Amino acid sequence: MPSGMVALRIVLVFAVGYFLSYAMRSVNAAIAPLLVSDLSLSASELGWLSSAYILSFSAMQIPVGIWLDRYGARRTESTLLLVAALGAGLTAIGETLWVQSAGRILIGIGVSACLMAAYSYFRRCFPAERQPRLVMYMLISGTSGALMASQPALALAEWIGWRHVFSLTALMFLLCAGAIFVFTGDLDRQAGANKQQITNASFFTLCQHPFMVRVLPATVFTIGGFGALQTLWAGPWFTQILGMSPDRASQTLLYMNASILCSYFLMGELSPRLIKRGVSLLNQSVGALIWLPICIGVITFWQHSASWVLWLILAPAIPAMFLLQTQAALEFPSAVAGRVLTTYNLLVFAGTFVVQWGFGALTDLFQRLNNSPGQSLTYSMACLVMLQVLGLLWFFIKKPDGSIRT
Secondary structure (H helix, E strand, C coil), X not given: CCCHHHHXXXXXXXXXXXXXXXXXXXXHHHHHHHHHHHHCCCHHHHHHHHHHHHHHHHHCHHHHHHHHHHHCHHHHHHHHHHHHHHHHHHHHHCCCHHHHHHHXXXXXXXCCCHHXXXXXXXXXXXXXXXXXXXXXXXXXXXXXXXXXXCHXXXXXXXXXXXXXXXHHHHHHHHHHHHHHHHXXXXXHHHCCCCHHHHHHCCHHHHHCCHHHHHHHXXXXXXXXXXXXXXXXXXXXXXXXXXXXXXXXXXXXHHHHHHHHHHHHHHHHHHHHHHHHCCCCHHHHHHHHHHHHHHHHHHHHHCCCHHHHHHHHHCCCHHHHHHHHHHXXXXXXXXXXXXXXXXXXXXXXXXXXXXXXXXXXXXXXXXXXXXXXXXXXXXXXXXXXXXXXXXXXXXXXXXXXCCCXXX
């Protein structure tokens, strides 16, 4: 088990990779006005441009899980980050929607292992009681990336141009790939993997596990739905519903991500203590699955200028919500940690893709039915809330299997 400076070095380089990954996932929410103006995008086209990242990211989860189990986190992530660098460079020079989409797809492929590589490494090399805190460290780095992708990213894009932002990101991907290859070892590979377990752990077998079945709808529509709002549709909501300027909207995104970041710090300390008191990771997540739809429901129908505060109030639910993934990893042997984590991650990003693109498509549909842009966004948000409520009902109705550790 790594300790001291070795452990710190391992966590740090993985955290930098996830920082860049989450920044690229979130940046369109802040620079959306610049993209729309420069590329003449409709709402559905903007949704597709962001969803292209999610689509390619999701499609990579199954092979990434296999590679993590067979080749380890070091080789898998450092190689894929080179693809991300290529995608960022293509995005920086692309003049058409299709070229931009290709760039976003390559970025999605390239960063597809950034979080799961770290999680699988941690699952194999660190004891179970340290998992929640390590997870929070990674989520803190991701939220820091989202923070940089809000007001700071908009300010930088307005200063040097959004294309140069992607050029700079391409260079950072290259540096991060080198750091991961050089400064992490193969301790996760040395931990060993039972080849028979790896062979039998197919995607559909993992999805049929009672835990996966129970949390599937909530994972897709609640966790994935929040990801779609955070990384894209929160920005248009602030500008079109609450009447904010693009600058004020990006500031609000900054405040929201800052509140989530603080929640991760708090949960990193609180979760191990709750476990010691008998409150399982699953039970910690239940409150989040209830709180988030309530907050988004109120956001949908209370459209006062002060309602942006509600986007801060939902923050405490986010860390506990993502502990479902850690619980999923602990349900299986460490030998298949990569496969399990990427399977769950695929469900999350499938939800993000469906909601991110579907939200834009629904908004365009409601506008064609003679609704104003604001009304159309409101109706789309209401549809999301209904799906989240249905997912929550399934979670409670579906009887827990005895194999699930509580």
